Amino acid sequence: xxxxxxxxxxxxxxxxxxxxxxxxxxxxxxxxxxxxxxxxxxxxxxxxxxxxxxxxxxxxxxxxxxxxxxxxxxxxxxxxxxxxxxxxxxxxxxxxxxxxxxxxxxxxxxxxxxxxxxxxxxxxxxxxxxxxxxxxxxxxxxxxxxxxxxxxxxxxxxxxxxxxxxxxxxxxxxxxxxxxxxxxxxxxxxxxxxxxxxxxxxxxxxxxxxxxxxxxxxxxxxxxxxxxxxxxxxxxxxxxxxxxxxxxxxxxxxxxxxxxxxxxxxxxxxxxxxxxxxxxxxxxxxxxxxxxxxxxxxxxxxxxxxxxxxxxxxxxxxxxxxxxxxxxxxxxxxxxxxxxxxxxxxxxxxxxxxxxxxxxxxxxxxxxxxxxxxxxxxxxxxx
Amino acid sequence: xxxxxxxxxxxxxxxxxxxxxxxxxxxxxxxxxxxxxxxxxxxxxxxxxxxxxxxxxxxxxxxxxxxxxxxxxxxxxxxxxxxxxxxxxxxxxxxxxxxxxxxxxxxxxxxxxxxxxxxxxxxxxxxxxxxxxxxxxxxxxxxxxxxxxxxxxxxxxxxxxxxxxxxxxxxxxxxxxxxxxxxxxxxxxxxxxxxxxxxxxxxxxxxxxxxxxxxxxxxxxxxxxxxxxxxxxxxxxxxxxxxxxxxxxxxxxxxxxxxxxxxxxxxxxxxxxxxxxxxxxxxxxxxxxxxxxxxxxxxxxxxxxxxxxxxxxxxxxxxxxxxxxxxxxxxxxxxxxxxxxxxxxxxxxxxxxxxxxxxxxxxxxxxxxxxxxxxxxxxxxxxxxxxxxxxxx
Numbered sequence: 001x002x003x004x005x006x007x008x009x010x011x012x013x014x015x016x017x018x019x020x021x022x023x024x025x026x027x028x029x030x031x032x033x034x035x036x037x038x039x040x041x042x043x044x045x046x047x048x049x050x051x052x053x054x055x056x057x058x059x060x061x062x063x064x065x066x067x068x069x070x071x072x073x074x075x076x077x078x079x080x081x082x083x084x085x086x087x088x089x090x091x092x093x094x095x096x097x098x099x100x101x102x103x104x105x106x107x108x109x110x111x112x113x114x115x116x117x118x119x120x121x122x123x124x125x126x127x128x129x130x131x132x133x134x135x136x137x138x139x140x141x142x143x144x145x146x147x148x149x150x151x152x153x154x155x156x157x158x159x160x161x162x163x164x165x166x167x168x169x170x171x172x173x174x175x176x177x178x179x180x181x182x183x184x185x186x187x188x189x190x191x192x193x194x195x196x197x198x199x200x201x202x203x204x205x206x207x208x209x210x211x212x213x214x215x216x217x218x219x220x221x222x223x224x225x226x227x228x229x230x231x232x233x234x235x236x237x238x239x240x241x242x243x244x245x246x247x248x249x250x251x252x253x254x255x256x257x258x259x260x261x262x263x264x265x266x267x268x269x270x271x272x273x274x275x276x277x278x279x280x281x282x283x284x285x286x287x288x289x290x291x292x293x294x295x296x297x298x299x300x301x302x303x304x305x306x307x308x309x310x311x312x313x314x315x316x317x318x319x320x321x322x323x324x325x326x327x328x329x330x331x332x333x334x335x336x337x338x339x340x341x342x343x344x345x346x347x348x349x350x351x352x353x354x355x356x357x358x359x360x361x362x363x364x365x366x367x368x369x370x371x372x373x374x375x376x377x378x379x380x381x382x383x
Numbered sequence: 384x385x386x387x388x389x390x391x392x393x394x395x396x397x398x399x400x401x402x403x404x405x406x407x408x409x410x411x412x413x414x415x416x417x418x419x420x421x422x423x424x425x426x427x428x429x430x431x432x433x434x435x436x437x438x439x440x441x442x443x444x445x446x447x448x449x450x451x452x453x454x455x456x457x458x459x460x461x462x463x464x465x466x467x468x469x470x471x472x473x474x475x476x477x478x479x480x481x482x483x484x485x486x487x488x489x490x491x492x493x494x495x496x497x498x499x500x501x502x503x504x505x506x507x508x509x510x511x512x513x514x515x516x517x518x519x520x521x522x523x524x525x526x527x528x529x530x531x532x533x534x535x536x537x538x539x540x541x542x543x544x545x546x547x548x549x550x551x552x553x554x555x556x557x558x559x560x561x562x563x564x565x566x567x568x569x570x571x572x573x574x575x576x577x578x579x580x581x582x583x584x585x586x587x588x589x590x591x592x593x594x595x596x597x598x599x600x601x602x603x604x605x606x607x608x609x610x611x612x613x614x615x616x617x618x619x620x621x622x623x624x625x626x627x628x629x630x631x632x633x634x635x636x637x638x639x640x641x642x643x644x645x646x647x648x649x650x651x652x653x654x655x656x657x658x659x660x661x662x663x664x665x666x667x668x669x670x671x672x673x674x675x676x677x678x679x680x681x682x683x684x685x686x687x688x689x690x691x692x693x694x695x696x697x698x699x700x701x702x703x704x705x706x707x708x709x710x711x712x713x714x715x716x717x718x719x720x721x722x723x724x725x726x727x728x729x730x731x732x733x734x735x736x737x738x739x740x741x742x743x744x745x746x747x748x749x750x751x752x753x754x755x756x757x758x759x760x761x762x763x764x765x766x767x768x769x770x771x772x773x774x775x776x
Contacts, residue, residue: 032430032431032724032725033430033724033725033773033774033776037720037722037724037726037727037770037771037773038722041720041721043721043722044722044723069748069749071676072676072677072700072729072730072748073721073729073748073749075676075700075701080675082674082675082676082677082700083671083673083674083675083676083679083700083701083702084671084673084674084701085671085701085702085703085720085768086700086701086702086703086720086721087702087720087721087722295479295480297477298478298479298480299476299477299478299479300467300468300471300478300479301468303479324468324471324478324479325471325479325480325481326479326481326482327481344435344439344481344482345439345440345441345469345481345482346435346436346441346442346482347441347442347723347750347751347752348431348433348435348752349430349431349725350435351435353441353469372468373469373749374723375723375749376723376724
């Protein structure tokens with residue numbers, strides 16, 4: 001009797017195991033009417049980060065006026081305005097509920113911190129605090145026939161910090177000083193950090209550092225104290241420029257544009273090595289585990305822009321936003337094999353231009369943010 | 384004599400009194416007619432029209448739209464001006480698996496499928512540096528203009544894309560009184576009754592030109608208020624200055640209504656001017672008169688009832704479509720707002736209607752879409768600005 005019961009349990013377990021092994025990739029359908037239209041003639045700028053919090057609110061960070069055309073796009077925000085009705089940049093941090101209603105908005109300069117000249121990614125930690133990376137490149141001198149002569153010393157340097165806010169936008173912590181780009185060995189500074197994630201288990205902040213540096217760097221999420229860092233394959237990062245990506249060359253020993261870092265529940269750390277068209281996987285201590293190439297022939301901005309995990313207990317699938325090929329790849333997380341894709345190029349619902357951010361809610365719905373001239377956040381309903 | 388004068392005065396007085404009474408009644412009618420009593424066509428966007436384009440195609444700036452007798456929607460877009468990172472599959476070598484520029488001219492069936500496509504340089508004609516405006520005439524021929532640099536001509540093709548005629552010679556525009564060439568023509572309208580083509584001319588010139596649609600021979604042309612056009616630079620538009628006596632470039636549309644009025648988009652002047660087909664000025668109306676820069680009057684389309692009771696006006700600066708009552712030129716309401724979601728606009732540029740009364744729009748700049756707004760009948764106006772008109776979920 002007891003043996004039968006055990007056999008039964010074993011059989012049931014086997015079924016579950018088989019089901020797990022053969023789970024079909026999730027399928028999605030775009031919701032063209034999400035989120036609801038923004039109030040006040042607000043516009044999204046280029047979207048650089050999307051995250052979902054514990055209440056399934058969708059948080060979005062975008063570049064605002066920095067990425068909007070003053071002549072044609074934010075005509076109601078210029079001085080003098082050139083149109084009465086439209087449009088003005090929305091506050092740079094926005095949160096939406098599941099219905100698509102705007103439930104929070106803040107952002108901009110304030111006391112005690114440096115607002116990014118241009119933001120990178122966004123993360124919401126277990127306490128609901130909002131982290132953003134400051135990812136702007138150094139200010140370019142004005143160009144063109146009528147460009148004024150500018151003293152190079154007055155041009156802004158690259159962004160080089162991350163900022164933490166409470167859910168209602170109160171400043172809490174800044175790591176790194178603004179416009180003080182630091183090298184790959186710095187324990188206090190950053191260089192164009194692109195994205196971040198918080199490990200609730202250790203209360204550590206992981207920073208993808210980034211567009212200027214070539215490393216993952218870990219800080220105490222409470223104090224901002226430096227903990228550790230590493231480069232590609234877990235080796236020390238190198239400040240030397242590895243040059244342009246060549247798909248036929250041996251895999252690069254250094255990262256090229258570290259655009260995301262995501263920590264899975266099983267403790268594996270997934271890193272977007274964007275211009276190398278690859279994902280590298282590490283343990284939390286920086287030990288290299290494995291890598292996988294995605295659309296290896298992609299040139300330009302590269303293929304691996306952001307990563308999110310499916311919401312089943314085992315996080316069986318990985319979603320990879322590819323803003324150069326204009327799609328989201330669905331990968332099996334165990335094998336890193338591509339099993340499906342979502343999207344295509346275009347400006348209509350379900351199509352992308354510069355899809356660079358991806359996140360998943362508790363129901364398994366997928367949210368994307370488009371950078372460049374995409375400038376949308378979209379919802380793909382899990383079917 | 385004295386008596387006769389008295390009678391004349393009395394009559395004049397009576398006429399004046401009667402006139403006053405009529406005016407007063409009219410005034411009362413208008414006063415009583417609060418906005419909720421106004422009726423206007425209603426629309427909601429179809430967020431899933433058209434269908435996704437085949438072949439990883441993407442659109443450049445969509446700067447022309449026409450609807451033909453089969454309710455097929457034609458667009459023309461700037462395929463040649465897509466950035467490398469967007470037309471990434473077209474680069475040599477390719478940057479990525481997506482995307483490729485769609486051919487410049489696309490024809491959609493009513494369901495939103497691409498059913499034909501063509502365009503680009505070919506034998507016997509000069510493809511524009513920057514194509515602009517598309518129309519399909521009563522003989523099923525397709526016309527396009529061009530609005531950059533040397534574009535001084537319009538082209539006519541069969542609906543399958545076979546070249547038929549070029550009117551005007553590339554690079555030969557001699558100004559707003561040239562009788563053979565155009566100055567970066569923006570849009571063409573063909574009058575089936577007279578077989579005349581009305582050209583909004585344009586980005587370089589300051590006039591409307593009427594040509595024979597079969598021979599291209601210039602028949603007549605005129606400037607603002609029916610004046611002889613003058614290419615003297617009149618500076619930037621100033622809303623508080625007296626109305627300009629010349630069009631400001633671009634003259635962006637010239638469309639003829641069923642009752643024989645030519646509606647001209649004097650875009651940076653924020654106005655429509657109305658003319659008889661012979662160029663006699665009839666009246667003008669200002670729209671969003673404080674709008675600077677690109678201006679507010681981008682393109683017009685007529686409602687599809689027999690009288691064309693309503694006028695739809697695209698404003699790519701304020702990002703909306705105004706719905707006007709055509710006889711009074713009163714703005715009844717507007718739809719649309721800025722943004723990248725369905726029913727929103729970035730640079731709403733061209734507008735057309737199909738036989739069912741649906742509106743189609745295109746967007747230039749980084750909007751780069753064609754959208755469909757489904758006609759939902761006539762109903763009371765509840766808001767001056769309706770904003771984004773979505774179907775209920």
